[in-house]
Amino acid sequence: MSVASTASYQCIRRNGDVVPFAPDKISVALSKAFLAVLGSEAGGSSRLRDEVEHLTATVVAALIRRRPEGGPIHIEDIQDQVELALMRAGEQEVARAYVLYRERRAAERRAAREALGLAAAPTLHVTRADGSRAPLDLDRMATLVHTACIGLEADTDPAAILGDTLKNLYDGVSEAEVGRAVVMCARQMIERDPAYDKVTARLLLDSIRGEVLGRHVAQTDMAALYADAFPGAIQRGIQAELLDPRLGEFDLARLGQALNADADLQFGYLGLQTLYDRYFLHIEGRRIELPQTFFMRVAMGLALNEAERNDRAIEFYRVLSSFDFMSSTPTLFNAGTLHSQLSSCYLTTLGDDLTEIFDGIKENALLSKYAGGLGNDWTPVRSLGSHIKGTNGKSQGVVPFLKVANDTAVAVNQGGKRKGAVCAYLETWHADIEEFLELRKNTGDDRRRTHDMNTANWVPDLFMQRVMEDGPWSLFSPSETPDLHDLTGKAFARRYAEYEAMGERGELRVYKRLRALDLWRKMLTMLFETGHPWLTFKDPCNLRSPQQHMGVVHSSNLCTEITLNTSDSEIAVCNLGSVNLANHIRNGQLDDAKLAGTVRTAMRMLDNVIDLNFYPVEKARNANMRHRPVGMGLMGFQDALHALGLAYGSDAAVEFADRSMESIAYHAYWASTSLAEERGTYQTYDGSLWSRGILPHDSLDLLAESRGGWLEVDRSTTLDWDRLRARIKQFGMRNSNCLAIAPTATIANIIGVSASIEPTYKNLFVKSNLSGEFTVVNEYLVRDLKRLGLWDKVMLADLKYFDGDLGPIERIPAEVKALYATAFDLDPSWLVEAASRRQKWIDQAQSLNLYMAGASGKKLDTLYKHAWVRGLKTTYYLRTLAATSAEKSTGRGGELNAVPVAAPPAVPATDMKFCSIDNPDCESCQ
Known part of the structure; x- marks a missing residue:
C-alpha cells in the first residue's frame, strides 16, 4: 500500500x-x-x-x-x-x-x-432506556465531540464543549439527556463562532442516528451503513402504510449505494433540527428517516412515473442532497407517501350565493388539510346593503363570511404540522373595501375582525392613476357591476367610467364616491398599523400573464408570488421549489453552466409534481392538468452577494439581480420547451403569449401600452432570447407558467442560507420558528472580521448590545459596514429596484418584503408608488422599525448577557412592528 x-x-x-x-x-x-x-x-x-x-x-x-x-x-x-x-x-x-x-x-x-x-467522572452513571445503569462513557463522549469538530479545529474548542457538558450532568442522568446536554452546550457557543453551528448539527445527528438505527454510529461508518440500511427503511415505511408501495419497486440496493453520507456534514443546527421536528417520517413518534434517506425518499416520490425511474431518482436526489435546489415544504412532507399532496398554493374565486360561498369554504378546508396555502378572491361577493332578491332583504356584505373563512383556517391545522393559512383578496372598487382594510385591527366589533387571516388589496392601475392625479374614486357592489371583476387595463377603465356615470345618475343601489388619495392614505395607514392588507396590483398580473387568453388572474396566493387564472370551474394550483443561488457562485461569478443543469433537473421535478399530486378537489385537478403551471424560485440571494463581495444597497447588486434572474429565466423556459418536445405542450398552449412569440420580458410592452406612461423599467437583456423564442415556436411549452419567487423561510433554514431575496435581517439575532429558538450569526461577517483581526469577545459583546447593527461600532471599517448593512439599514428603494429587475423576467411574481426604519406616511407613499411605477406585480409584508429604537445608551449593563430575540426592540405606538421574522405564530413565514 x-x-x-x-x-x-x-x-x-x-x-x-x-x-x-x-x-x-x-x-x-x-x-x-x-x-x-x-x-x-x-x-x-x-x-x-x-x-x-x-x-x-x-x-x-x-x-x-x-x-x-x-x-x-x-x-x-x-x-x-x-x-x-x-x-x-x-x-x-x-x-x-x-x-x-x-x-x-x-x-x-x-x-x-x-x-x-x-x-470523579467515572462515578457518574447513566440510566438506560430499560432502567439499567452503566458508567458514563467519557471516552465515547470525548470522541463524539472531537469528531464533530473535524475540519473546524481552528475555530472550535472540543475541550470547552466537553467540559461544559460534564458540568451539566449528574449521577443517574438518562442517556437521552446526555445527548441533549452535549448538543445544548455546543449550541450555546454558536454566538462565539458560526463554526459551532455545524458542530451542534453533527452532535444532533448522532442522537438522530441513535433513534433511527437503535445504536450510535460514527460518521466514518455511515457510507456503508446508509447503503445497507436504506432498503429496510423503505420497506418499514411501506409496511407501516406511510410510503407508497411503488417505492418498493425501485432498485433499492442501487439507490442506497448512491446515498452520500458526507452530505450530512453540510447541515447547520437549525436546518437539521427543523428536518427532525417536522419532516422526517415517524412510527409512533420514532423517526425512521435519516437525512439522506429522506432526500432519496422525496426523489423517488418525484420519479415514480419516469421511464428510467432509478436514474431519475438519483438525479433528483443529487440536486436535493447537494442543496443546489430544494422542493417546497408540501413536496418534502408528502413525496412518496400515501397522501402525496405536493402542491404549495391554491387560488380560488368564491361566488355570490350561499351555496357557492360555503362550497368555497369547504374547499378551503380540504385544500388546507394536506398543507396547501390558500389565496381566496372574494370580490364577487355582494357588498353590505346590497339587495338580496331571494329574500327581498339586504346583504351583510363580505366581512361575516371572511370571519368564517378565518376560523376554518385555524381549525384545519395541516395534519398537525403547521396551522392552516389563507389570504383574502378584495378589489379596491368593492364597496366593502373600507371595512376590509380594518379586518386586522385589535379594536372594534370582534365579529367583524379576522385576526388570523392575511388580507390583500387587489389594486387596479386606474386607482393608482387616480391617486397620482389626485382624482376621485368610486365604490360599487359587484352584484350591480359584475363585469368589473373580469376586466383589466383599458377595458376596465372604460367600463368603470360608465358605472361611475350610472352611480352619479342614481341608477345604482350601492354607490360611494370619495377622493382616491384619501382611500390610498387609509390603505397605507392600515398597512402601517396592522401589516394588512398587502398591496398587490391587478393589471400587471393580468396584462403580463401568459394565460390571459384563458381568463383573468383574480388574486395572488398566500404569499403574493403566484398569479394564475381562477374561475368557478378552476382552482389554480402551483407547485414550488427554489434554486440555491449561493451554491452557483464559483470563482467570483455566477456559474451559468451549473445553473443550467440545476434548473433543467428542477423543472423536470416540478413538472412531475403535477401528475403525481393528490388533489383534494376536482377543480384543482382540472386546472393543474390543463395548464401545468409551476413556480421555480430562488433563495440565498444575500449569500450570493456576500460571496461576490457586493453590498445589497448598490447598483452592482441590482445588476446582479437582473443578470442572475435573466439566467434562471432563460434556462427555466428552455427546460420547459425541452419537456414539451419530450412530453407535449400543455393543453391550453394555443393562444397563449408563448404561442404568440411574446416572452415575459416582451410583455412589458403590453403593460406600457395600457398605462400610457407610469412605467419605468430597465429593458436590458444579455442572452440569446431570439434563439429561445424560435425553439418555443417549434416545440411549444410544457408549462403555462414557470417562475415565482416564494418566501422560502423554512427550506432556506434547512439548507442554511438567507431566505428568498431577503436582505440580512440582523448580523446576530435569535430566530424563532416552530422548532424553537436558534442563534443566527452572519458567518460572512465573522469571516471578514477575523481577516481584519477584529473578531474577539469585545466585538461579540458590541454586536449583542447593538442588536447586530454595525453602525455604532467605531472600529469596524466603513466598507465592512456597507457590505453588511442589514434590512433596516437599507433604503427600501434598493429592494424595489432589485425586484423590478427580476420582475422583468418572471412570468408570475415574487414575495417581496419591504423594510423601513423610521416609517412615516410620506415614506410609505413614496415607496409604494415607486413599486407600482417600477412594474412590480405584488408586494408582501411591510416590516417597520422606529428610528429611535436603534438608539441605545452608551452604558453597558446586563443586556450583554443574552442575544436579543428576532423581534425589534419596543417601539412607539405610532411606529408599529407587524410580523417578526419567522414568527412561529405567522404561518405565511413558514
Missing part, C-alpha cells in the same frame, strides 16, 4: 487531534505484538517482516473499503481492524497480547485522567 494511496486519510487520536494517517505505525504496533509473544530474537526474521507487511496491507485495505472517499479514521477503529486481521490470520496468541496491551493502555489513560482531577 503506497503512501500516495493513503494521502487523503487522517487519524483521529483519542485527545481529538487529527494527524496524517500513517500505515507504518500499524506495522510498528503489529511488530511489537509479535515480539511480545515470540521474543526479541524474532525481530530480524524476514518471515516476521513479511507477515507484518501483509497484515498491515490487510488492515489498510479494510479501512479504505469502509471509507473509499478518504477522510478521518478514529484510532480505535484502526486498532479494531488490527485485532480482526490478527485473528483472521490465525495469530490467536498475538491477538490476545494485542488486546491485553490495549486494555493496559486504557487503564493508564484512566489513571492519567484521575491525576488531572477527573477522578
Whole structure:
C-alpha cells in the first residue's frame, strides 16, 4: 500500500487531534505484538517482516473499503481492524497480547485522567432506556465531540464543549439527556463562532442516528451503513402504510449505494433540527428517516412515473442532497407517501350565493388539510346593503363570511404540522373595501375582525392613476357591476367610467364616491398599523400573464408570488421549489453552466409534481392538468452577494439581480420547451403569449401600452432570447407558467442560507420558528472580521448590545459596514429596484418584503408608488422599525448577557412592528 494511496486519510487520536494517517505505525504496533509473544530474537526474521507487511496491507485495505472517499479514521477503529486481521490470520496468541496491551493502555489513560482531577467522572452513571445503569462513557463522549469538530479545529474548542457538558450532568442522568446536554452546550457557543453551528448539527445527528438505527454510529461508518440500511427503511415505511408501495419497486440496493453520507456534514443546527421536528417520517413518534434517506425518499416520490425511474431518482436526489435546489415544504412532507399532496398554493374565486360561498369554504378546508396555502378572491361577493332578491332583504356584505373563512383556517391545522393559512383578496372598487382594510385591527366589533387571516388589496392601475392625479374614486357592489371583476387595463377603465356615470345618475343601489388619495392614505395607514392588507396590483398580473387568453388572474396566493387564472370551474394550483443561488457562485461569478443543469433537473421535478399530486378537489385537478403551471424560485440571494463581495444597497447588486434572474429565466423556459418536445405542450398552449412569440420580458410592452406612461423599467437583456423564442415556436411549452419567487423561510433554514431575496435581517439575532429558538450569526461577517483581526469577545459583546447593527461600532471599517448593512439599514428603494429587475423576467411574481426604519406616511407613499411605477406585480409584508429604537445608551449593563430575540426592540405606538421574522405564530413565514 503506497503512501500516495493513503494521502487523503487522517487519524483521529483519542485527545481529538487529527494527524496524517500513517500505515507504518500499524506495522510498528503489529511488530511489537509479535515480539511480545515470540521474543526479541524474532525481530530480524524476514518471515516476521513479511507477515507484518501483509497484515498491515490487510488492515489498510479494510479501512479504505469502509471509507473509499478518504477522510478521518478514529484510532480505535484502526486498532479494531488490527485485532480482526490478527485473528483472521490465525495469530490467536498475538491477538490476545494485542488486546491485553490495549486494555493496559486504557487503564493508564484512566489513571492519567484521575491525576488531572477527573477522578470523579467515572462515578457518574447513566440510566438506560430499560432502567439499567452503566458508567458514563467519557471516552465515547470525548470522541463524539472531537469528531464533530473535524475540519473546524481552528475555530472550535472540543475541550470547552466537553467540559461544559460534564458540568451539566449528574449521577443517574438518562442517556437521552446526555445527548441533549452535549448538543445544548455546543449550541450555546454558536454566538462565539458560526463554526459551532455545524458542530451542534453533527452532535444532533448522532442522537438522530441513535433513534433511527437503535445504536450510535460514527460518521466514518455511515457510507456503508446508509447503503445497507436504506432498503429496510423503505420497506418499514411501506409496511407501516406511510410510503407508497411503488417505492418498493425501485432498485433499492442501487439507490442506497448512491446515498452520500458526507452530505450530512453540510447541515447547520437549525436546518437539521427543523428536518427532525417536522419532516422526517415517524412510527409512533420514532423517526425512521435519516437525512439522506429522506432526500432519496422525496426523489423517488418525484420519479415514480419516469421511464428510467432509478436514474431519475438519483438525479433528483443529487440536486436535493447537494442543496443546489430544494422542493417546497408540501413536496418534502408528502413525496412518496400515501397522501402525496405536493402542491404549495391554491387560488380560488368564491361566488355570490350561499351555496357557492360555503362550497368555497369547504374547499378551503380540504385544500388546507394536506398543507396547501390558500389565496381566496372574494370580490364577487355582494357588498353590505346590497339587495338580496331571494329574500327581498339586504346583504351583510363580505366581512361575516371572511370571519368564517378565518376560523376554518385555524381549525384545519395541516395534519398537525403547521396551522392552516389563507389570504383574502378584495378589489379596491368593492364597496366593502373600507371595512376590509380594518379586518386586522385589535379594536372594534370582534365579529367583524379576522385576526388570523392575511388580507390583500387587489389594486387596479386606474386607482393608482387616480391617486397620482389626485382624482376621485368610486365604490360599487359587484352584484350591480359584475363585469368589473373580469376586466383589466383599458377595458376596465372604460367600463368603470360608465358605472361611475350610472352611480352619479342614481341608477345604482350601492354607490360611494370619495377622493382616491384619501382611500390610498387609509390603505397605507392600515398597512402601517396592522401589516394588512398587502398591496398587490391587478393589471400587471393580468396584462403580463401568459394565460390571459384563458381568463383573468383574480388574486395572488398566500404569499403574493403566484398569479394564475381562477374561475368557478378552476382552482389554480402551483407547485414550488427554489434554486440555491449561493451554491452557483464559483470563482467570483455566477456559474451559468451549473445553473443550467440545476434548473433543467428542477423543472423536470416540478413538472412531475403535477401528475403525481393528490388533489383534494376536482377543480384543482382540472386546472393543474390543463395548464401545468409551476413556480421555480430562488433563495440565498444575500449569500450570493456576500460571496461576490457586493453590498445589497448598490447598483452592482441590482445588476446582479437582473443578470442572475435573466439566467434562471432563460434556462427555466428552455427546460420547459425541452419537456414539451419530450412530453407535449400543455393543453391550453394555443393562444397563449408563448404561442404568440411574446416572452415575459416582451410583455412589458403590453403593460406600457395600457398605462400610457407610469412605467419605468430597465429593458436590458444579455442572452440569446431570439434563439429561445424560435425553439418555443417549434416545440411549444410544457408549462403555462414557470417562475415565482416564494418566501422560502423554512427550506432556506434547512439548507442554511438567507431566505428568498431577503436582505440580512440582523448580523446576530435569535430566530424563532416552530422548532424553537436558534442563534443566527452572519458567518460572512465573522469571516471578514477575523481577516481584519477584529473578531474577539469585545466585538461579540458590541454586536449583542447593538442588536447586530454595525453602525455604532467605531472600529469596524466603513466598507465592512456597507457590505453588511442589514434590512433596516437599507433604503427600501434598493429592494424595489432589485425586484423590478427580476420582475422583468418572471412570468408570475415574487414575495417581496419591504423594510423601513423610521416609517412615516410620506415614506410609505413614496415607496409604494415607486413599486407600482417600477412594474412590480405584488408586494408582501411591510416590516417597520422606529428610528429611535436603534438608539441605545452608551452604558453597558446586563443586556450583554443574552442575544436579543428576532423581534425589534419596543417601539412607539405610532411606529408599529407587524410580523417578526419567522414568527412561529405567522404561518405565511413558514
